[in-house]
């Protein structure tokens with residue numbers, strides 16, 4: 001299936017190359033920390049890590065800032081507001097709100113790949129207020145209503 005590349009303007013004020021896709025069908029591009037000095041995250045500490053990147057997404061697109069599973073598995077590093085949302089009209093620096101969920105200090109180094117960015121299309125809603133909603137098989141069932149096996 002054809003995957004179309006969205007053209008995205010970017011200003012790179014970081015010391016590092018632009019993010020890229022690591023494999024041909026990667027959904028996300030890894031973002032690198034752009035730091036003057038390493039940042040130490042103590043257990044349960046969080047920090048807003050700059051990337052030095054500024055983007056202008058096309059209308060109808062958002063960028064999601066998601067954790068990297070390797071950092072999560074090996075070091076308990078996640079993102080507090082995961083997935084972070086970069087709006088199409090945001091012109092500030094992309095930053096990543098890392099949190100250390102392990103019981104050991106973690107040092108974020110300059111240039112380290114700390115998160116991944118997935119660009120996605122989204123829909124916006126125009127409300128149609130109603131008195132009733134159409135019936136479905138699920139109805140109001142949720143929170144495990146279909147069982148576990």
Ligand SMILES: O=c1ccn([C@H]2C[C@H](O)[C@@H](COP(=O)(O)OP(=O)(O)OP(=O)(O)O)O2)c(=O)[nH]1
Pocket residue numbers: 065081083084085086087088090093094095096097
């Ligand atoms: O991980 C993130 C999340 C957001 N942003 C930037 C881009 C986004 O467009 C803007 C606002 O984000 P959001 O709407 O999630 O934050 P808010 O707390 O609602 O702030 P605002 O009132 O500015 O919308 O902050 C980041 O750089 N990194």
Ligand SMILES: [Mg+2]
Pocket residue numbers: none
């Ligand atoms: Mg907001």
